[in-house]
Amino acid sequence: EDQVTQSPEALRLQEGESSSLNCSYTVSGLRGLFWYRQDPGKGPEFLFTLYSAGEEKEKERLKATLTKKESFLHITAPKPEDSATYLCAVRISGSARQLTFGSGTQLTVLP
Amino acid sequence: GAVVSQHPSRVICKSGTSVKIECRSLDFQATTMFWYRQFPKKSLMLMATSNEGSKATYEQGVEKDKFLINHASLTLSTLTVTSAHPEDSSFYICSAAPGGTDTQYFGPGTRLTVL
Numbered sequence: 001e002d003q004v005t006q007s008p009e010a011l012r013l014q015e016g017e018s019s020s021l022n023c024s025y026t027v028s029g030l031r032g033l034f035w036y037r038q039d040p041g042k043g044p045e046f047l048f049t050l051y052s053a054g055e056e057k058e059k060e061r062l063k064a065t066l067t068k069k070e071s072f073l074h075i076t077a078p079k080p081e082d083s084a085t086y087l088c089a090v091r092i093s094g095s096a097r098q099l100t101f102g103s104g105t106q107l108t109v110l111p
Numbered sequence: 112g113a114v115v116s117q118h119p120s121r122v123i124c125k126s127g128t129s130v131k132i133e134c135r136s137l138d139f140q141a142t143t144m145f146w147y148r149q150f151p152k153k154s155l156m157l158m159a160t161s162n163e164g165s166k167a168t169y170e171q172g173v174e175k176d177k178f179l180i181n182h183a184s185l186t187l188s189t190l191t192v193t194s195a196h197p198e199d200s201s202f203y204i205c206s207a208a209p210g211g212t213d214t215q216y217f218g219p220g221t222r223l224t225v226l
Contacts (some may be wrong), residue, residue: 031213032214034214036217041222042220043206044155045217046215046216049214066221095214099155102154102166103129
């Protein structure tokens with residue numbers, strides 16, 4: 001069965017303390033892996049799309065990487081405004097563009 | 112980036128009434144839109160895939176007679192929650208992907224509260 005697992009469930013960091021969020025997946029065929037940020041009471045905001053192992057994407061303090069079994073979202077020198085829930089989703093080959101989401105990591109960055 | 116809007120952002124209704132939620136792609140056309148439901152502190156659960164000009168495809172366990180989906184144009188999909196009950200209270204979010212791309216863009220969500 002296709003599965004997406006994110007860890008940790010929650011993460012508290014001090015401002016400036018770098019860390020990584022993990023998204024591991026077990027799918028029959030990966031078409032794409034997506035990272036989103038979601039603030040409370042809002043819809044997910046698109047961050048990155050990754051397609052193949054070894055691919056990396058960067059945006060400001062965030063960098064996403066992909067291997068054959070997992071993806072990492074690295075946060076460098078986070079700021080309080082980076083506090084949000086980060087969601088990982090996969091699109092499976094032949095799935096007509098539906099996304100399967102992980103349960104998310106709730107990140108809190110303390111000033 | 113592509114923009115998706117939803118209306119209303121919040122709705123409160125009495126048990127037994129029907130509620131319609133609109134999802135619009137503002138700067139692109141979308142032959143397919145998706146409807147998700149999210150419970151507090153939980154992830155998104157796909158409810159159905161909305162196809163322009165044809166019937167929606169519902170995920171297992173989602174009642175198609177309760178959650179009516181209409182995709183009448185390339186920029187508008189609607190979700191109608193019929194005969195709403197308190198257990199239908201939730202956060203409903205739609206998404207769409209511009210043609211030829213894989214990335215889905217999400218609307219801001221609609222908070223439904225059924226009293």
